[in-house]
Amino acid sequence: MTNDQNALDALRAAFPAVAIDADAVIGDAAASWVDHEAFSDVIDGRRWTELGVADLEPYREAVYFVTAAGLGQLAPALLMACVESYPACDLLPRFVAGALALDAEGRARWTPSQRDAIARALVALERLSREDDAGPSAARALELWRSELVTTAA
Amino acid sequence: MPSPILLRGRGLLIALIVVASSGSPAFADKFRDFKAAAAKPPSCGLIPYDSLQQRCVSIGERVEKWCKTKRSACKGDDKKSDLKERLANGKQCVAEREDVTQVFAEAKSKLARENGDVKKFAATIIDKIEAGESGHAQVLNDYRGAVANCEKQLKLAK
Numbered sequence: 001m002t003n004d005q006n007a008l009d010a011l012r013a014a015f016p017a018v019a020i021d022a023d024a025v026i027g028d029a030a031a032s033w034v035d036h037e038a039f040s041d042v043i044d045g046r047r048w049t050e051l052g053v054a055d056l057e058p059y060r061e062a063v064y065f066v067t068a069a070g071l072g073q074l075a076p077a078l079l080m081a082c083v084e085s086y087p088a089c090d091l092l093p094r095f096v097a098g099a100l101a102l103d104a105e106g107r108a109r110w111t112p113s114q115r116d117a118i119a120r121a122l123v124a125l126e127r128l129s130r131e132d133d134a135g136p137s138a139a140r141a142l143e144l145w146r147s148e149l150v151t152t153a154a
Numbered sequence: 155m156p157s158p159i160l161l162r163g164r165g166l167l168i169a170l171i172v173v174a175s176s177g178s179p180a181f182a183d184k185f186r187d188f189k190a191a192a193a194k195p196p197s198c199g200l201i202p203y204d205s206l207q208q209r210c211v212s213i214g215e216r217v218e219k220w221c222k223t224k225r226s227a228c229k230g231d232d233k234k235s236d237l238k239e240r241l242a243n244g245k246q247c248v249a250e251r252e253d254v255t256q257v258f259a260e261a262k263s264k265l266a267r268e269n270g271d272v273k274k275f276a277a278t279i280i281d282k283i284e285a286g287e288s289g290h291a292q293v294l295n296d297y298r299g300a301v302a303n304c305e306k307q308l309k310l311a312k
Contacts, residue, residue, distance in 0.1 A: 095296055
């Protein structure tokens with residue numbers, strides 16, 4: 001089993017697949033975004049495991065307008081899409097890594113196993129994108145998240 | 155029974171009284187525009203000025219085209235022709251996003267100068283615009299980073 005597959009399995013194990021409440025995800029900061037209502041339609045009522053790169057890439061800017069709780073719900077889907085679909089995705093990895101690098105203070109909302117899963121996914125993303133567009137963003141995010149790794153196996 | 159001419163005269167008088175008591179029709183339109191914009195509008199709907207809102211919508215369509223539907227991420231093993239195309243896409247996306255940022259800045263400046271009954275709605279709209287500003291700045295920063303990466307990859311490809 002590859003490290004990437006380990007990272008994806010860790011995300012699936014750590015984050016329960018519950019229906020997403022778009023109202024809790026889309027906050028006041030979204031009002032000035034052209035596509036926040038379309039994004040809301042895409043995610044509302046779906047489980048994070050049902051969201052793929054085709055759903056998320058067109059709305060990558062959403063990582064900067066969702067609420068903190070919203071990022072908490074979407075992070076596993078976003079990371080899964082980035083790692084699973086690399087290198088087919090476009091700027092999604094840059095945006096996801098960028099948002100997670102800004103969110104260091106919000107890490108407490110996740111459980112230790114969820115933080116470990118996010119850190120493992122960032123390890124995989126940093127390795128995949130090292131020579132590419134998302135490389136520097138992934139490295140910055142990983143720098144903040146590496147301490148969350150429960151083991152060094154990832 | 156009153157004559158039709160007298161009835162028309164009364165109608166005109168009533169209309170004049172209504173307008174005089176509630177302000178001009180233009181004012182009523184402005185009040186409605188500001189109230190609607192402050193309620194729960196999407197994106198360019200936040201701007202209660204026709205010409206600025208139209209500019210916003212028009213640029214928004216170009217943002218959609220250049221930032222959402224065209225690829226801008228350059229990867230180490232991309233062909234040189236792909237790198238050039240993605241660099242051009244990214245540059246156009248950045249230019250369109252800078253334009254839309256300027257439109258919202260102009261709208262904020264006009265809103266801040268509003269007075270009277272629409273002032274409270276103007277303040278609500280300014281709050282909503284400002285709530286998204288740091289996110290928009292991050293997005294623009296990411297697109298600029300993508301352009302810089304394409305320029306770097308293109309140099310390496312020579």
